[in-house]
Amino acid sequence: MRIAYTADQIRAAEHQLMARLPEGTLMQRAASGLAAACATMLGKVYGSRVTLLVGSGDNGGDALYAGALLARRGARVEAVLAGSRTHEAGLEAFLLAGGREAGAEAIERADLIVDGLVGIGVSGALREPYWGLARAANAAAAPTVAVDVPSGVDASSGRVEGAAVEAALTVTMGARKTGLLVDPGAALAGEVELVDIGLGPYLPDPDVVGLTGADVAALLPRPAAESDKYRRGVVGVVAGSDQYTGAAVLAVGGALLAGAGMVRYAGPGEPVAQVRSRWPEAVITELERPSLDGVGRVQAWVVGPGLGTGDWAREMLAQVLASDVPVLIDADGLTLVARERDLLGRDAPVLVTPHAGELSRLTGAGRDEIEADRLKHARGAAADLGVTVLLKGSTTVVAEPDRPVRVNGTGTAWLATGGTGDVLSGVAGALLAQGLGCYDAGSCAAYLHGLAGRIASSGAPLHAAGVAAAVPAAIRELTGRSASR
Ligand SMILES: NC(=O)C1=CN([C@@H]2O[C@H](COP(=O)(O)OP(=O)(O)OC[C@H]3O[C@@H](n4cnc5c(N)ncnc54)[C@H](OP(=O)(O)O)[C@@H]3O)[C@@H](O)[C@H]2O)[C@@H](O)CC1
Numbered sequence: 001m002r003i004a005y006t007a008d009q010i011r012a013a014e015h016q017l018m019a020r021l022p023e024g025t026l027m028q029r030a031a032s033g034l035a036a037a038c039a040t041m042l043g044k045v046y047g048s049r050v051t052l053l054v055g056s057g058d059n060g061g062d063a064l065y066a067g068a069l070l071a072r073r074g075a076r077v078e079a080v081l082a083g084s085r086t087h088e089a090g091l092e093a094f095l096l097a098g099g100r101e102a103g104a105e106a107i108e109r110a111d112l113i114v115d116g117l118v119g120i121g122v123s124g125a126l127r128e129p130y131w132g133l134a135r136a137a138n139a140a141a142a143p144t145v146a147v148d149v150p151s152g153v154d155a156s157s158g159r160v161e162g163a164a165v166e167a168a169l170t171v172t173m174g175a176r177k178t179g180l181l182v183d184p185g186a187a188l189a190g191e192v193e194l195v196d197i198g199l200g201p202y203l204p205d206p207d208v209v210g211l212t213g214a215d216v217a218a219l220l221p222r223p224a225a226e227s228d229k230y231r232r233g234v235v236g237v238v239a240g241s242d243q244y245t246g247a248a249v250l251a252v253g254g255a256l257l258a259g260a261g262m263v264r265y266a267g268p269g270e271p272v273a274q275v276r277s278r279w280p281e282a283v284i285t286e287l288e289r290p291s292l293d294g295v296g297r298v299q300a301w302v303v304g305p306g307l308g309t310g311d312w313a314r315e316m317l318a319q320v321l322a323s324d325v326p327v328l329i330d331a332d333g334l335t336l337v338a339r340e341r342d343l344l345g346r347d348a349p350v351l352v353t354p355h356a357g358e359l360s361r362l363t364g365a366g367r368d369e370i371e372a373d374r375l376k377h378a379r380g381a382a383a384d385l386g387v388t389v390l391l392k393g394s395t396t397v398v399a400e401p402d403r404p405v406r407v408n409g410t411g412t413a414w415l416a417t418g419g420t421g422d423v424l425s426g427v428a429g430a431l432l433a434q435g436l437g438c439y440d441a442g443s444c445a446a447y448l449h450g451l452a453g454r455i456a457s458s459g460a461p462l463h464a465a466g467v468a469a470a471v472p473a474a475i476r477e478l479t480g481r482s483a484s485r
């Protein structure tokens with residue numbers, strides 16, 4: 001599990017640890033980890049050119065001490081001092097080791113750039129000359145190693161106001177920062193390497209958590225020898241309409257291919273015909289009127305994709321929500337709930353899966369505001385609505401009251417195409433029906449869906465049906481050798 005913390009949490013932990021250690025110890029630990037990472041990146045340290053971008057705080061101090069270590073190993077290290085002041089002891093050590101001060105032109109002659117402009121102490125958009133230096137580093141041929149966080153990225157949220165450094169590697173001190181797991185910060189951080197400075201015992205519960213493949217593999221339900229189709233989980237899908245038939249096909253496909261024991265589909269004539277011809281495995285009820293009578297028992301419902309927002313859709317949604325099993329609400333179902341919040345008043349669990357636009361309808365926050373701070377808005381919606389919120393996007397986040405937000409980084413930009421959300425709802429529904437809670441079902445589904453997207457894409461455009469088809473391959477990749485069991 002990748003765990004991450006806000007800047008305040010890190011600072012509080014550092015405070016406690018620092019009180020027990022001689023002054024400067026933590027920075028020395030940070031700098032030696034940073035220098036080692038730079039050395040690995042350079043391959044050969046002796047004779048290489050390293051340019052440090054040094055801000056006025058301790059982030060610059062880390063860079064200067066690391067620069068001193070690299071200079072002692074024979075690198076030609078130059079420091080561009082950006083702040084109105086500079087970490088004094090760090091600069092002294094740097095100069096003593098043979099490092100030199102330089103102007104911004106040193107960025108262009110570097111083999112490696114070290115971004116020590118700002119770390120967790122940043123506030124707001126980068127000011128000049130930091131801003132210009134960040135852009136010069138991004139334009140340079142050499143890769144950049146960011147100290148703690150890429151400068152310009154808010155460590156606690158991943159937000160970027162204005163320019164930020166694009167790092168090939170971020171060497172982060174003590175613990176990962178939330179902003180390294182959430183886009184846009186996550187995308188700017190490159191690889192993330194954690195340097196242990198001894199903070200562990202002082203860290204509180206994490207702010208956010210990212211599941212690894214091994215975590216997901218451990219959570220995924222596996223059929224046991226005595227499983228039958230009912231015990232493996234029956235998913236009910238209420239999706240599609242005479243106008244939108246594809247959503248039904250895709251949601252049912254996602255559910256079937258994510259391991260549901262059985263999928264029951266209920267809808268009107270047009271989508272029924274489509275689902276029947278595409279998925280003969282599904283158990284289908286063709287509806288003359290909006291009613292779940294005679295559809296049969298399920299262990300979880302998926303409701304909303306392509307359903308429409310008229311009276312029929314509203315009645316189907318109300319009946320699904322009146323059941324006593326977990327319900328996933330997506331797409332048109334969310335539009336209906338936004339109009340009529342009371343529908344959410346039920347005892348059994350609810351997982352909602354909005355994108356930013358749908359969440360905006362649910363909460364009234366602006367779409368751009370939501371995109372800029374996905375964590376805050378997903379958390380707020382989960383608390384206000386009393387449900388689990390899976391907010392889709394380049395970093396999908398899953399928020400549930402009183403638990404760390406789970407963030408998912410497996411997706412690919414190619415997934416931003418029509419119908420992929422319908423597949424996700426089916427995948428998550430299958431996991432709910434197999435007994436996972438909303439938090440686990442949502443975060444495992446996001447992981448699998450992202451991985452399936454990568455498999456389906458391999459760097460080229462994909463289509464939603466291809467993502468559904470790749471879900472078994474994603475499960476196989478995760479579960480590895482034990483897949484035969
Ligand atoms: N504490 C520890 O134990 C350890 C800490 N460690 C390291 O220290 C880092 C935190 O150091 P920090 O607290 O000194 O803050 P930091 O990120 O360097 O930036 C603050 C400076 O930036 C400036 N500034 C702010 N906003 C700005 C903007 N928008 N645009 C431009 N400038 C801006 C502001 O300058 P001022 O406004 O005062 O001129 C202020 O002085 C942490 O990330 C890690 O790398 C490690 O060594 C491990 C041990």
Ligand SMILES: [K+]
Nearest residue numbers: 118147149151
């Ligand atoms: K930095």
